[in-house]
Amino acid sequence: MLQGQRILLIVAGGIAAYKCLDLIRRLRERGASVRCVLTRAGEQFVTPLSLAALSEHPVHRDLFSLTEESEMGHIQLSREADLVLVAPATANILAKMAVGLGDDLASTLLLAASAPVMVAPAMNVRMWEHPGTQANLATLEGRGIRRVGPAEGAMACNEYGMGRMAEVDDILAAIEAFFGEAGRLTGRRALVTSGPTHEPIDPVRYIANRSSGKQGHAIAAALSRLGAAVTLVTGPTHESDPPGVTVVRVQSATDMLAACQTALPVDVAVCAAAVADWRVAEPSSGKIKKTAGGKPPILELAENPDILTTLSATGIRRPRLVVGFAAETEQVVENAREKRSRKGCDWIVANDVSAVTGTFGGDENQIYLITADGPQATEAWPTLSKHEVAQRLAERIANALETAR
Ligand code: C5P
Numbered sequence: 309m310l311q312g313q314r315i316l317l318i319v320a321g322g323i324a325a326y327k328c329l330d331l332i333r334r335l336r337e338r339g340a341s342v343r344c345v346l347t348r349a350g351e352q353f354v355t356p357l358s359l360a361a362l363s364e365h366p367v368h369r370d371l372f373s374l375t376e377e378s379e380m381g382h383i384q385l386s387r388e389a390d391l392v393l394v395a396p397a398t399a400n401i402l403a404k405m406a407v408g409l410g411d412d413l414a415s416t417l418l419l420a421a422s423a424p425v426m427v428a429p430a431m432n433v434r435m436w437e438h439p440g441t442q443a444n445l446a447t448l449e450g451r452g453i454r455r456v457g458p459a460e461g462a463m464a465c466n467e468y469g470m471g472r473m474a475e476v477d478d479i480l481a482a483i484e485a486f487f488g489e490a491g492r493l494t495g496r497r498a499l500v501t502s503g504p505t506h507e508p509i510d511p512v513r514y515i516a517n518r519s520s521g522k523q524g525h526a527i528a529a530a531l532s533r534l535g536a537a538v539t540l541v542t543g544p545t546h547e548s549d550p551p552g553v554t555v556v557r558v559q560s561a562t563d564m565l566a567a568c569q570t571a572l573p574v575d576v577a578v579c580a581a582a583v584a585d586w587r588v589a590e591p592s593s594g595k596i597k598k599t600a601g602g603k604p605p606i607l608e609l610a611e612n613p614d615i616l617t618t619l620s621a622t623g624i625r626r627p628r629l630v631v632g633f634a635a636e637t638e639q640v641v642e643n644a645r646e647k648r649s650r651k652g653c654d655w656i657v658a659n660d661v662s663a664v665t666g667t668f669g670g671d672e673n674q675i676y677l678i679t680a681d682g683p684q685a686t687e688a689w690p691t692l693s694k695h696e697v698a699q700r701l702a703e704r705i706a707n708a709l710e711t712a713r
Contacts, residue, residue, distance in 0.1 A: 309338055309339055311338070311339035311340075312340075313487055314340070314341050314343070315340050315390065315391050315393055315483070316342075316385060316386060316388075316389035316391070316392045316393070316423070317331070317332065317342050317344050317395065318344075318345045318347070318392065318393070318394045318395075318401075318414045318417065318418070319344060319345070319346050319347065319350040319353075319354060319359065319396070320347045320349060320350050320396055320397060320398045320401040320414065321347055321350045321351075321353060321398060322353065322398050322430040322473070323353060323396075323430075323464045324428075324430040324472070324473035325353035325354040325396055326353065327396075327473060327476055328344075328354060328359070328396075329354065329359070330476050331476045332344070332359065332362040332363050333362055334480055335480070335483070336363070338480070340483075341365075342362075342363045342365070343365050343368070343385065343389070344359040344360070344363050345367070345368045345369070345385070345414050345417060346367050346368070346369050346414075347369075347401070347412060347413075347414045348369075348412065349400075351369070356369065368385060368413060369413060371412055371416055383420045385417060386417045387420075387422060387423075389421070389423045390423055390424075390487075391423055391424055391425075391483065391486065391487075392417070392423050392424070392426070393425075393428070393483070394418070394426070394427045395427070395430075395473065396429070396431075397427035397428055397429045397430065398429075398430065398431055399429075399431045399436075399438070399444075401415065401418075402427065402441060402444045402445060403441070403444050404418075405418050405427075405444070406443075406447045406448055424453075424454065424486070424490075424533070426453070426483070426486065427448070427455050428455075428456050428457050428458075428479055429445070429457060429458045429473070430457075430471065430473030431471045432463060432467060432471055433468070433469030434467075435471065436469070436470050437469075437470070446671055446693075449695045450526070450548065450695070451551065452529045452532075452533055454482070454486060456474045456478060457473055457478060458470055458472055458473060458474060459472045459475065459478075460472065489533075489703065490533070491535045492534045492535060492703075492706040493531060493534040493536035493702075493705075493706050494534075494535035494536075495535075496535070496575045497537050497538075497539075497573070497576075498536040498537070498539070498575065498576045498578070498705075499538075499539050499541065499571045499572070499574040499576070499577040499578070499627070500527050500540045500577075500578045500580060501524060501540075501541050501564060501577075501578070501579045501583070502523075502524020502527075502540060502541070502542040502543070502580050503519055503520070503521035503542045503543035503544060503582070504516050504518070504582050504584070505517075505543045505558070505559065505561045505564055505581065505583050505584045505612075506543060506560060507560055507561065507584045507587040507588060507612075508559070508560065508587075508588065508591040509588050509591060509592070509596070509607060510591060510595050510596045511592075511593070511594070513595075513596070514559075515586075515587075515588065516544075516584070517582050517584065518669060519543075519545075520545060520546070520547070520668065521542055521543070521545030521546075521581075522671065522694045523580050523673060523694045523697065523698065524540070524542065524578075524580030524581060525540065525547040525550055526550075526694045526698035527578050527580055527698040527701060528540040528550050528553045529550035529551070529553065530695075530698040530699045530702035531576075531705065532550060532551070532553050533699075536576075537554075538550075538553045539553070539555075539556060539574070540553050540555045540556070541556045541564055541567040541568055541571065541581075542555060542556070542557055542558070543558060543559065543564065543581060544559065556570075560584075560587060560612075561583045561584055561612035561613060561615070562587070562612070564581065564583060564615060565615045568615055568618075568619060569618075572619075572625050572627075573625050573627070575627060575628050575629065575709055576627055576628065576629040576630075576631070577619050577627040577630050577631065578705075579615055579630070579631065579633060580633050581615070582635065583614075583615055584612055585611065586610065586611060586612060587609065588607050588608070588609060614651065616630070616651050616653055617651045619653075620651055620652035620653045621652055629655070629705060629708055629709065630652075630653040630655075631653060631654065631655045631657065631701075631705070632647065632656050632657070633657050633658075634647045634657070634658040634659070635659060635667075635668075636658060636660060637660065637661060637662045640660050640676065641658060641678070641686055644656045644658030644676065644678055645678055645686070649681075654679070655677065655679050656678045657676070657677055657678075657701065658675060658678060659673055659674065659675045659676070660674070671693055671694055672691055672692065672694065673691070673692065673693075673694050673697050674691040674692075675689050675697055676689070677689065677701070
């Protein structure tokens with residue numbers, strides 16, 4: 309049921325707009341209220357009258373309409389929604405959302421929206437596969453925007469492939485799942501580590517690794533979407549801060565450990581950072597000079613603290629669930645199982661980071677989730693986007709914390 313949920317439906321210009329009429333009816337049958345915004349292109353496919361009749365509310369189309377503004381300002385329209393749904397979401401509106409354009413009512417509302425946003429993409433297969441569209445979607449998913457579909461099938465343009473808007477049943481299921489999931493981790497505290505660490509050699513040089521922080525940041529965002537109060541302790545990355553998450557930026561492993569200890573107590577800790585195993589024992593306070601004919605410096609390394617092991621052994625302050633990562637290049641599951649028992653964490657997310665997999669820095673991940681001893685407690689997940697891995701993992705964490713309550 310969607311009793312009392314307020315949905316702002318933005319209908320953009322795609323042939324799939326006709327499915328919205330049924331969608332509005334079905335949403336209202338489930339108790340939701342629906343307000344519609346129609347783009348200029350959307351008007352070519354569905355009439356304002358049909359949307360108004362089915363939603364029983366006036367349809368908003370103009371950014372500068374005096375009559376509409378006097379009834380309800382456009383900012384208000386987005387504030388008074390529990391979910392903003394863009395269906396169909398064309399390649400054009402996704403591009404506008406990705407760059408933050410506000411040149412009509414729909415895009416301006418999306419810029420002003422504080423409610424969660426879900427998109428149901430619908431477009432020709434070539435437009436869907438275009439790197440521009442895929443990059444825009446990755447940007448939007450990185451900001452926590454949810455996506456339902458598209459599906460594969462025959463298209464209105466006589467082509468076949470990915471790009472058909474998800475069926476109404478699937479959109480309804482995604483909305484119901486969204487409202488069912490939202491709030492599952494409300495009142496819970498989570499700590500996530502992400503990115504690489506930089507271990508200084510001198511004031512200008514450091515030792516680092518190839519971690520992008522994509523997976524850790526996506527996990528922080530997914531836990532936050534389920535309502536957890538999340539602290540993300542991150543090494544240097546190019547990832548933007550996930551919405552609603554407290555971000556603590558650090559450079560070295562030593563700083564990362566201190567920031568994690570400050571964030572305690574938490575219910576769950578997810579250590580996704582690629583922490584450097586060693587630091588330079590005594591970094592130089594001045595830049596090390598290259599002298600003509602001089603020998604290269606010899607760096608003496610010292611072992612870094614293991615944050616995962618430390619958090620797994622914090623006595624009464626130990627998080628109820630500690631999740632580690634195992635980036636391996638061979639014997640992934642065996643090594644990860646051994647790591648789980650050696651480090652004392654509850655779960656290990658294992659993945660193959662050999663260069664051929666493209667996992668480090670890439671957008672996809674194929675993981676094994678190891679939750680206990682024995683082969684039955686190892687699950688192989690299919691190759692998923694890092695956002696999907698994060699979403700599934702956050703749901704599993706919510707299940708585990710519910711059981712432990
Ligand atoms: O030993 P290894 O680096 O492969 O272990 C990986 C797991 O341990 C990851 O969860 C990583 O975040 C964590 N780790 C840590 N502190 C370290 C090294 C690794 O928290 N110094």
